[in-house]
Each structure stands twice: as structure tokens, then as C-alpha cells.
Amino acid sequence: MRRPLTAAATALAAIASCVAFAAPSSAINTYNSAPAPERTEVGAFVGLYDRDGDGYLDRLRWYCSGTMVDDDTYLTAAHCTTGGLPDDRYFVSLEQDVQGLLDAYDVDHGPVPTDPAALEAYLETKTQYFLDQGWIVEGTPHQDPDYPGNGADSHDIGVVDFADWDVTPQDVWDFIPATLPTAGQLDELGSRALDAADWLTVGYGTSEAVRGPGGHTHPGGGERLKALVDFNALNPTWVRLAMNASRGLGGACYGDSGGPNFVELDGELVLAATTITGDAPCYATNVAYRLDSESARDFLEPFVDLP
Structure with missing residues (x-):
């Protein structure tokens, strides 16, 4: 989980590369x-x-991950929802193996054209097929207007909203929206309680760095996976989570940006933070944006009934 594996457009890639805080x-x-x-x-x-x-x-x-936080609001990262071109379209899929579905379509309907006009027609037909099958739902992306912010507060939070669309994810899939934290809840608990709690990160991203000819690659991605992580540190807008393999932990990597980091409190999973960044090989630290902060709650308030 961390910055998108591939940006939605050249502009998005440029914006993501300019954020230098991690x-x-x-x-x-x-x-x-x-x-x-x-x-x-x-x-x-x-x-x-x-x-x-x-x-x-x-x-x-x-290219990113996220979480349904009510019937028609999908929470993700701002760097996932910004920088697109006017004709770009955005969707959410709650399928377990999205990459598998994309690949299977190309096997059954390929070869994939290389001519730009023919490729666009192929992809539009593919998109409609996925809509008809109930594998994706189209929505409207929004991001914090103060993004990209700075190292103290990146404002890297966004949503895909389905309120004005005829079909919402709730019409297609069975799910219980994630539970958001109350205002300042992580501060109230404190580092000792957060360290004692169980943490879980979830997303669709790639694997950790693999050495090979030409340098590191990050294979895989597109299937929903989970891994235990461990509390490391709490900052005003960040939770830092350890994901060292030697400690029996897993963690986030490319394509997990916007995905959830849950903490178990009194037997309930609370969506404490969303994955944003970390170390480039994906071996050590997941840096996640707190959802109990004032700035995160100010952004979410128009879209979600906050606890």
C-alpha cells in the first residue's frame, strides 16, 4: 500500500513524484x-x-486501493483521485481478484489492438462488459482541496462518491461499511494501547521488491490481500506501522495506496488510517494517513456521517 503503481494520467504521475516527504x-x-x-x-x-x-x-x-465507509462512499488517497484528463472515467471493484478478471477478458477477446482508435474502442467495450457483469461500478472522484499539503499534513485523502449515480456498490455487492474512528481517538488511546492492539493492512498492491536483471521489480498485484502489521509511532496526521518479515509481519507496497489499516479495539476493527507511502522496497514501514485528525474529518464530513 502506498503511492499508486501507475498513475491515472501523466499529470497524476507528475504530481505524485513531486511529493517529497516520503x-x-x-x-x-x-x-x-x-x-x-x-x-x-x-x-x-x-x-x-x-x-x-x-x-x-x-x-x-x-491502480489503488480503498474502503467503503458507507453505502455510497469509497475512501482512498488524494493522489489516486487527482490529475486525470476530462474524458477519463473512474470505477470501484469489490471483487477479490480484479487483475484476474482483466486478464481473462483479454484472453477470451484478444488480441488487444495497438492502433489508438481501435484500442479505445476495445477498452470501451471491455469496460461496458465489466459494468454489465457487476464487476465494477462507476463513480465520481473527489480529493481534499488542500492536497498535496506538506510533510506535516499532506491532505492526501480522497473519495469516490456514488450518490449521484444510478448504481452504487451497495446495489452490486454485499458488504458492511468500515467503522471510522472518532475525533482524536488514536491520541486518546495513546501509543502504549496502540502498540498492544492488533493491526491489519489490506489492499490490492504488488509484492515487495524482487532483485533481477536491471534492478528491482514489484510483481503481482490486483488481488485483495491482508497482512498483520505492528504499531511503530503516532504523529499528528500519520500512523507509522512496522512490517518487518523477521517479526512475522507483512505490509503494504505499490498499488495499496488509499487502502485500509485497521486496528482492533474492543473486538471491533476500526479503520484508523489509509496507506500513503513508505520505504521504496516495501520491506520496513507503512506510513498511513490518520482518519481521526481534524483535517481528515473536515474533508469526510460532507460525504459520510462521522462517529
Whole structure:
């Protein structure tokens, strides 16, 4: 979980690369992780977009993670929802293996065209097929207007809203929206209680860095996975979570940006923070944006009934 594996457009990539407060990264590591079919409130953020700005839609793919926080609001990161072009379209999928569905379509309906106009037509047909199958739902992205902020508060929070659309995720999938924290709840608990609690990170991202010819790669991604992480530190707008394999932990990597980091409090999973960044190889630290902060709650208030 951390910055998107691929941006929705060139502009989004440029914006993400300018945020220098931490190294980019995003996805659930393969070590000490497992599939998460029971976490039906967690979904992949999918885009149909013009990657190179030539006027033709040329990519349909997942590129971030997120969580349903009510019937028609999907919570993710601002760097996932900003920077697109006017004709780009955005969707959420709560399917377990989104990449598998995308790949299977191409096997059954390919070859994928290379001509820009033919490729756009192919992708539009593919998108409609996914809509008809109930594998994706189209929505409207929003992000904190103060994004990208700074190191103290990145304002890196966004949503996909379905309130004005005929079909919402609740019409398609069975899920119970995640429970958000109350105002300042993590501060009230304090570091000792947070360290004693169980933490779980969930997302669709790639694996940790793999050494190979030409340097590191981050294979995989597109399937909902979960991993235990451990509390490290609490900052005014950040939770830092350890994900060292030697301690039996997993963690987030590329494509997990916007995905949930749950903490178990009194037997209930509370969505404490969303994955934003961490160390580039995805070995050590997940840096997540707190949802009990004043700035996060100010952004969410128009979309969600806050606790």
C-alpha cells in the first residue's frame, strides 16, 4: 500500500513524484500475507484513462486501493483521485481478484489492438462488459482541496462518491461499511494501547521488491490481500506501522495506496488510517494517513456521517 503503481494520467504521475516527504511505495507484501475474501468492504480503484495524453483512452486497470465507509462512499488517497484528463472515467471493484478478471477478458477477446482508435474502442467495450457483469461500478472522484499539503499534513485523502449515480456498490455487492474512528481517538488511546492492539493492512498492491536483471521489480498485484502489521509511532496526521518479515509481519507496497489499516479495539476493527507511502522496497514501514485528525474529518464530513 502506498503511492499508486501507475498513475491515472501523466499529470497524476507528475504530481505524485513531486511529493517529497516520503519515498513512494504501495501494496501488500507477499511475505506473511494471505487472501482476504472476507474483507468485502475493501476494493480496488479502477481507471479508464488516457495515459499518454494523445486524446485516446488507452488503459483500463486498477491502480489503488480503498474502503467503503458507507453505502455510497469509497475512501482512498488524494493522489489516486487527482490529475486525470476530462474524458477519463473512474470505477470501484469489490471483487477479490480484479487483475484476474482483466486478464481473462483479454484472453477470451484478444488480441488487444495497438492502433489508438481501435484500442479505445476495445477498452470501451471491455469496460461496458465489466459494468454489465457487476464487476465494477462507476463513480465520481473527489480529493481534499488542500492536497498535496506538506510533510506535516499532506491532505492526501480522497473519495469516490456514488450518490449521484444510478448504481452504487451497495446495489452490486454485499458488504458492511468500515467503522471510522472518532475525533482524536488514536491520541486518546495513546501509543502504549496502540502498540498492544492488533493491526491489519489490506489492499490490492504488488509484492515487495524482487532483485533481477536491471534492478528491482514489484510483481503481482490486483488481488485483495491482508497482512498483520505492528504499531511503530503516532504523529499528528500519520500512523507509522512496522512490517518487518523477521517479526512475522507483512505490509503494504505499490498499488495499496488509499487502502485500509485497521486496528482492533474492543473486538471491533476500526479503520484508523489509509496507506500513503513508505520505504521504496516495501520491506520496513507503512506510513498511513490518520482518519481521526481534524483535517481528515473536515474533508469526510460532507460525504459520510462521522462517529
